[in-house]
Every structure is written in C-alpha cells, then in structure tokens.
Amino acid sequence: MAGIPSALLQQYGASLNRFVKGEYIFYEGWPAHFYFQVEEGTIKMLNGGENNDYIQGVFSQGESFGEPPLIGDFPYPADARAISNAKVWVLKKVEYLRLLRENPDVHFELMKVLAKRLCHKTKLLNAMNTQSPEQRILTIIDFFKQKSHRSGDCFEVPITRQAIADMTGLRVETVIKKVIQLADIGELRIANHKIMRPW
Known part of the structure; x- marks a missing residue:
C-alpha cells in the first residue's frame, strides 16, 4: 500500500x-x-x-x-x-x-x-527464538526487501548495522561479524560499506 x-x-x-x-x-x-x-x-x-x-x-x-x-x-x-x-x-x-x-x-x-x-512480527519472533544470528539478520533484511519496489541486481539494505542489531536483539559487533560471514558465502554483498542482498 x-x-x-x-x-x-x-x-x-x-x-x-x-x-x-x-x-x-x-x-x-x-x-x-x-x-x-x-x-x-x-x-x-x-x-x-x-x-x-x-x-x-x-x-x-x-x-x-x-x-x-x-x-x-x-x-x-x-x-x-x-x-x-x-x-x-x-x-x-x-x-x-x-x-x-x-x-x-x-x-x-x-x-x-x-x-x-503481524506476519512479519511472527516470523521475527520465531527467528529470534529458534534461529541463528545469521538467520535473524536475513529475516530482517528480507522483510525490507519484500517491502521494496526497487529493481536491479541487488537490494540495498536501507538500515544501519546498529538498527539491525536493535531489531534482532543482537550486539552490533555480532551483526558486523555475521554480515561479513554472510557476504563470504554469497548471501549478502558489501559495497562502499553498504549491505546488499541479491535478488
């Protein structure tokens, strides 16, 4: 909407x-x-x-x-x-x-x-209770990706690493470390300090 x-x-x-x-x-x-x-x-x-x-x-x-x-x-x-x-x-x-x-x-x-x-809140609560830090981070990023109407090869995450930490209950240091690990396996990309999620 x-x-x-x-x-x-x-x-x-x-x-x-x-x-x-x-x-x-x-x-x-x-x-x-x-x-x-x-x-x-x-x-x-x-x-x-x-x-x-x-x-x-x-x-x-x-x-x-x-x-x-x-x-x-x-x-x-x-x-x-x-x-x-x-x-x-x-x-x-x-x-x-x-x-x-x-x-x-x-x-x-x-x-x-x-x-x-409500569906997003349910998914996020499930991720926070049962999933790894990596899955918590991807759950938040994918929520913003689904809301986006942008096009291109990658979705640029519109929130900071601190905001991701604040939304997932993780420490910002953990988010920074896990984002790098997710980039290493191709789930994310990092360009000019910005987090990107391949479509």
Whole structure:
C-alpha cells in the first residue's frame, strides 16, 4: 500500500507536520489520538532498553504507523522518533475513523497492511527464538526487501548495522561479524560499506 492519498487526507482535515531528526512524534504510554503517515523522511518505532533500544519498525514515504492503538483504543506500546528530518501527515482519530467508514477500499488496504505486519512480527519472533544470528539478520533484511519496489541486481539494505542489531536483539559487533560471514558465502554483498542482498 502506498498510503492514503494526500488529497484524501486533506479532505478529512489532515495537516502536514515537520519533525527534525531525533524528535519524538509520540511516547510509549501516550493515548492514541492521531493517524500518522510519512510523506518524507524515515520514522522508527522503538522501546528504550537499559543498554540499547529495540526497534519495532521503520517507516518511510507512504507508510503509516501507530494504527493498532488508534483503532484498538489502548496506549502506544512504543515510542515513535524521526530517524531523519521528516514530514508526516497527522489526522485526528475521529476523522480517520470516519475516513475508514466512508472509504471501504482504504479500510481493506489497512487490513492487508496490518496482516502483513503481524506476519512479519511472527516470523521475527520465531527467528529470534529458534534461529541463528545469521538467520535473524536475513529475516530482517528480507522483510525490507519484500517491502521494496526497487529493481536491479541487488537490494540495498536501507538500515544501519546498529538498527539491525536493535531489531534482532543482537550486539552490533555480532551483526558486523555475521554480515561479513554472510557476504563470504554469497548471501549478502558489501559495497562502499553498504549491505546488499541479491535478488
């Protein structure tokens, strides 16, 4: 899903808000009162840990975030923070729910998006509980590859080694070592310090 068209969001009263790199959009425990959709930049949802953060998801242009608490009427289970300078559409909850009721095609697309996210979370939990560090890393990379609409011989991984560590529960040193090992056996490539995954 490329997100809700901006014209439709504006029709229901959405505003385009700017966030600077590092700025929080919302905090864990806050009540959910708004729908958020990225227009430019990148947002991550994370839980802060004692030693490091755990990234729940990374969202870029056209992607929305934070809908389950909005629809389910419970507080945000994670923080949302801008990874880069970003522009984000913000729509009041009451208007978002009206938009869904009045646009069944948008509602259906939302259900598909949420189902895909749930499937990804299940795969990731399985990988973290039963698979090797290498498989955890490939599970995360393949999730981003499946979301991508880019073409070419290789998929360029859009997140850092630190972010991969934060999403898999591994130490960044382990990720660096395992990425090199995966490149040695052809599962990944490294070019100009960027991680590439062959299609």
